[in-house]
Amino acid sequence: MTTIHPVAGVRIGIASAGIKKVGRKDVVVFELTEGTSTVGVFTRNAFCAAPVIVAKENLARTQPKYLLVNTGNANAGTGSPGIQATQATLACLADATGCTPNQILPFSTGVIGEPLPVAKIEAALPAVLADLSADHWLLAAEGIMTTDTRPKVVSRQVEFGGESFVITGVTKGAGMIRPNMATMLSYVATDLAVDTALLQQALVRAVEQSYHRITVDGDTSTNDACTLSATAQSTLPRIESDNELYQVFCTALDDVLLELAQMMVRDGEGATKFFQIEVSGGKTEQECLDVAFTIAESPLVKTALFASDPNWGRLLAAIGRAGVQDLVIDDVTLHLNDVLIAEQGRRADSYTEEQGVAAMAPTDVVLRVSLNRGAAQTTVYTTDFSYDYVRINAEYRT
Amino acid sequence: MTTIHPVAGVRIGIASAGIKKVGRKDVVVFELTEGTSTVGVFTRNAFCAAPVIVAKENLARTQPKYLLVNTGNANAGTGSPGIQATQATLACLADATGCTPNQILPFSTGVIGEPLPVAKIEAALPAVLADLSADHWLLAAEGIMTTDTRPKVVSRQVEFGGESFVITGVTKGAGMIRPNMATMLSYVATDLAVDTALLQQALVRAVEQSYHRITVDGDTSTNDACTLSATAQSTLPRIESDNELYQVFCTALDDVLLELAQMMVRDGEGATKFFQIEVSGGKTEQECLDVAFTIAESPLVKTALFASDPNWGRLLAAIGRAGVQDLVIDDVTLHLNDVLIAEQGRRADSYTEEQGVAAMAPTDVVLRVSLNRGAAQTTVYTTDFSYDYVRINAEYRT
Helix, strand or coil, X not given: CCCCCCCCCEEEEEECCCCCCCCCCCEEEEEECCCCEEEEEXXXXXXXXXXXXXXXXHHHHCCCCEEEEEXXXXXXXXXXXXXXXXXXXXXXXXXXXXXCHHHEEEEEECECCCCXXXXXXXXHHXXXXXXXXXXXXXXXXXXXXXXXXXXXXXXXXXXXXXXXXEEEEEEECCCCXXXXXXXXXXXXXXXXXXXXXXXXXXXXXXXXXXXXXXXXXXXXXXXCEEEEEECCCCCCCCECCCCHHHHHHHHHHHHHHHHHHHHHHHCCCXXXXXXXXXXXXXXXXXXXXXXXXXXXXXXXXXXXXXXXXXXXXXXXXXXXXXXXXXXXXXXXXXXXXXXXXXXXCEECCCCCHHHHHHHHCCCEEEEEXXXXXXXXXXXXXXXXXXXXXXXXXXXXXX | CCCCCCCCCEEEEEECCCCCCCCCCCEEEEEECCCCEEEEEECCCCCCXXXXXXXXXXXXXXXXXXXXXXXXXXXXXEHHHHHHHHHXXXXXXXXXXXXXXXHEEEEEECECCCCCCHHHHHHHHHHHHHCCECCCHHHHHHHCCCCCCCCEEEEEEEEECCEEEEEEEEEECXXXXXXXCCCCEEEEEECCCECHHHHXXXXXXXXXXXXXXXXXXXXXXXXXXXXXXXXXXXXCCCECCCCHHHXXXXXXXXXXXXXXXXXXXXXXXXXXXXXXXXXXXXXXXHHHHHHHHHHHCCHHHHHHHHXXXXXXXXXXXXXXXXXXXXXCHHHCEXXXXXXXXXXXXXXXXXXXXXXXXXXXCCCEEEEEEECCCCCEEEEEEECCCCHHHHHHHHHCCC
């Protein structure tokens, strides 16, 4: 486990409200110090959950002092009573802390369509607030888990001109994982002071190359959200322009989010493989993305991956249906790790089945697709489709 | 089993060439009488197999006298040697029958990327030709099977003005099933005489509402083809315009292709359910299709279906990410069979879990989605995602 650096200005409290399972830690509160800037990105699913609607409204209005998260219930598919339920929990936390309800961002994850158990959450809030501590990032990562099998936290301390800053983030999500966003909640904080517009720009850019580049099953959740808070507690100067410190911050943020995103893929429901798909030589990044996601979401590719079968025919078939205009399949080359497996629309002459089997054997497999028609490229991360994926999703909710 | 009506002017021969398994019937030839008009539709996968390339060329050039089909090897991902292999089999059949190679349409299905065993196919052709009979439609349906568990043949005799005509068709396909087209080969014939342009128009229309409305796993094959031959042996007048007989023919053809398409879904790899998704109230048919296919291909919906779980939250989540512009999820209503399960973005007040469980229990489940924003509608057919789907596709080729 990486060293987890607390972020000055952030305290975290966790408690058990018994929302779905008795004794399970299922309510997490992040307290953000005065002067913190927070930005966020949210699911693009038209069917978005009540807390997402409220969080977006509140974030547009003012800077939040608290993030209130529950698991066990997504408060999605709950209509206007769901909005009221969310507002009730915010009012209760606002009363207890002396802020206003719109200074709190709500987040929920778990079962869709069940009424949010407001009274249980309210009853747990005193314990959550009594638990507030700067050292609770790992507990927060555990507190937001649903079908995840392990907590996901990434932390970096970055030196800059003899001083340093910190970025620490947690995420959750294992199924219903698809860019825009995954079934994920992610909370990231830094002790830097950053202009809000620049902070938003940094988050959008980092999310684009991380959470928007992973897929487990192609489904987009109703509840996804990722926030980034800058607490302004570092001794480094406030970032007001696209300067050197901002670039260093952005690079570190990209790194943290990519590592969190990859953790989600590795912990994907039923995952036995980590499949990195690098598509290069496209005319545009979009056509590289189309090819990469068509491969990543093909059930035939994913079941072959589960079987460690170097089934390049299924790969070419997926590329061929990705909708790339005037694609010449004979120009495409495929490598598994460093083994050339297909070119000129067929198996490479140099290829042997033994090489393919060896390339597919490890947990981590890299597929390199070159379209050989341009200079654009992208990378996407996914998992295989296993018996356990079916079991988990057939049994969940029963 | 339905009565199978032979089509005057079509004879079918089947034999075993031992392409993949010794003793398995794997070569089928359709002989089409002089004066037959044949039209076809083919896969839109940019990575299309050698026989598809050759069949399209030959069909554009002249009317075929023979259709030559093999299973056990798709001759896809074989590059220019694959084209030469296909041409070699055509030359051999042309020699044996006295036609020219371009009067034959080739079709292959099976493993991708292995060289076509030309010598085996050539060696089997005398037995195939000796076997030619008008009564071999069921044997043809068996001869083109790959992972199918049962033959698929549909036949209709249609009365018209005291006379009658026949439409009989066979199809195969169980996985890699996605519109445009499925992993399917389909051969349909009628004894009517039909102008070629009208015949093509009838086929395209019927395919649009049948083979292009089914999905098992969202993958599009490299080898799909559907042909329709009109042998002109019926006593009914030749169809030269969009007259009453043409309308009757089109309706019967639609019916035959829809039944064949539904047979493919019911025999989908690992299928335990037949899921009919009716989307109505769209502004355009395309947005209805987007919603229907997003539901049909959602692994979360398909695993819930496998579990007979009325998980309407996953249904709304799929609808919400289907990309419909300005969709108001609160306007959407969902029925499972006749049970209203969700409206106003949430579970219907009248809904009980018992009703939902009862609706999901049968093999056949109808989902009705109303978008309530227009007059367009469509229907799509799919199956669930089961352990057996994973097993079949993880084990295939090993």
